Amino acid sequence: MHFDLADLRLFIHIAESPSLTQGARRAHLSPAAASARIKALESRLDSRLLYRDSRGVELTPAGHKLLQHARLIMRQVDYLKSEFTEYGTDSAGHIRIFANTTAVTEFLPEVLAGFLAERPGVTVDLQERLSRDIVRGVLDGSTDIGIIAGPVQAEGLQVLHFSTDRLLLGVPIGHPLAGETQVTLRQTLAYQHIGLHEGSTLLTFLRDRVEKLGSQLSLRIQVSSFEAVCRMIEAGVGIGIIPESAARRHSRTMQLALVELDEPWAVRERSILVRELDALPGSVRALIATLAPDVATEANVARPLLPNGG
Numbered sequence: 001m002h003f004d005l006a007d008l009r010l011f012i013h014i015a016e017s018p019s020l021t022q023g024a025r026r027a028h029l030s031p032a033a034a035s036a037r038i039k040a041l042e043s044r045l046d047s048r049l050l051y052r053d054s055r056g057v058e059l060t061p062a063g064h065k066l067l068q069h070a071r072l073i074m075r076q077v078d079y080l081k082s083e084f085t086e087y088g089t090d091s092a093g094h095i096r097i098f099a100n101t102t103a104v105t106e107f108l109p110e111v112l113a114g115f116l117a118e119r120p121g122v123t124v125d126l127q128e129r130l131s132r133d134i135v136r137g138v139l140d141g142s143t144d145i146g147i148i149a150g151p152v153q154a155e156g157l158q159v160l161h162f163s164t165d166r167l168l169l170g171v172p173i174g175h176p177l178a179g180e181t182q183v184t185l186r187q188t189l190a191y192q193h194i195g196l197h198e199g200s201t202l203l204t205f206l207r208d209r210v211e212k213l214g215s216q217l218s219l220r221i222q223v224s225s226f227e228a229v230c231r232m233i234e235a236g237v238g239i240g241i242i243p244e245s246a247a248r249r250h251s252r253t254m255q256l257a258l259v260e261l262d263e264p265w266a267v268r269e270r271s272i273l274v275r276e277l278d279a280l281p282g283s284v285r286a287l288i289a290t291l292a293p294d295v296a297t298e299a300n301v302a303r304p305l306l307p308n309g310g
Contacts, residue, residue, distance in 0.1 A: 092121030093283030162292035
């Protein structure tokens with residue numbers, strides 16, 4: 001069975017777009033030409049790949065399966081091109097990263113700034129995703145690497161642990177909890193919280209933990225960054241659970257009281273997820289070495305564990 005790489009890339013564009021027309025535009029084809037190529041692909045596979053209606057396109061079960069394989073094939077093609085660019089050095093290439101909230105907002109901007117400054121030929125696509133989507137993205141090849149906090153609920157991935165962080169409770173100075181050495185999550189539920197935006201990894205994780213207690217998280221306001229959370233806490237709007245790395249940094253310039261959380265999930269291992277470290281192009285391996293210099297060549301196969309937040 002013959003597969004045209006251009007057809008596979010076109011199919012990916014259409015699958016990732018709300019409509020065939022927009023997918024065709026990304027592939028620099030007219031809608032009619034794109035439709036004809038997809039129909040020819042369906043004919044070769046003897047399977048319907050897309051449902052088409054006035055609202056756009058939707059993948060069939062066969063389409064979902066092809067998308068998974070097409071992404072892996074095209075990712076390997078991109079890796080091959082990257083390996084032969086400038087003789088396989090790490091100075092050129094494109095890297096896609098799916099990462100949790102803390103990584104996207106706290107430490108990756110600084111790491112990537114230095115990394116890219118030394119490699120003007122490298123480009124990066126950094127996307128904030130939920131933990132389950134990060135794992136799925138690495139497994140199906142839609143991202144080169146994933147960065148996650150907590151145990152990994154997936155088999156077949158290589159996991160590189162590179163740092164440890166913990167969650168703390170931030171409260172205003174003089175708050176009833178400010179004098180406590182440790183508090184449980186249940187104790188914090190008597191007060192209104194400052195939360196991150198909808199879809200953030202940490203908010204999703206905290207809501208899950210609160211639901212397991214048979215309660216609900218009372219949110220006074222939702223903001224877009226840990227800095228904004230800390231400013232709201234300082235102003236007395238509410239309390240908030242944030243990573244220690246962010247809490248310590250902002251407490252140097254804001255009036256905050258930080259209290260440890262007496263919860264087993266408060267300590268979180270940060271890890272890089274990859275499918276196969278040795279198969280990655282030089283630029284991706286160089287970034288991993290920058291993030292985790294001591295363990296970049298000591299990957300372990302992940303075992304299924306309970307998910308954690310980030």
